[in-house]
Amino acid sequence: MALLRIRHYPEPVLKKVATPVTEFDDSLRQLAHDMAETMYAAPGIGLAAPQVGISKRLAIIDCSARDGESQLLFLVNPEIIDREGDCCEEEGCLSIPEYYAKVERSAKVKVRFQNLDEQTHVIEVEGLLAVACQHEIDHLDGILFVDHLSPLKRSLFRKKWKKIQEHMTEQM
Ligand SMILES: [Zn+2]
DSSP, X not given: OOOOOOOOTTOGGGGXXXXXXXXXXXXXXXXXXXXXXXXXXXXXXXXXXXGGTOOBSEEEEOTTGGGSSOOOEEEEEEEEEEEESXXXXXXXXXTSTTOOEEEEEOXXXXXXXXXXXXOEEEEEEEHHHHHHHHHHHHHHTTOOGGGGSOHHHHHHXXXXXXXXXXXXXXXX
């Protein structure tokens, strides 16, 4: 197990459309487990492979972390195949630390994905898990949550992000 370096906005790998996973081998399992360790250490509730510099369609989610009991989901080649309703919750991202904003999403989604053994599953989720699935699948398409903000909010974000980055550099 190893901690991976989380890439921050605006690193180019975060803007790339990730390629589908075709090899379900030990290196995929290793990557998935290293990502889990990295996510729990951060701490965060979701992490996509592009966030650790690997442009592959793999994401992990564990929304139960704060309750104690772990419910780790490994999503390989995930796709949203149905959506319903609207919601607007505050989101953050390990690639954009210290910045939070409300994002409009679907309230319920149906997600088709493969697990690490190449078996296909379909889950229907709502609430925080639905938001996390949409956020992580966006990462695989090179989309960050700030890309969903209005032009005005996005320009405010860029100003604030400059300050956050300056602050982070000072701390190093
Ligand atoms: Zn994110």
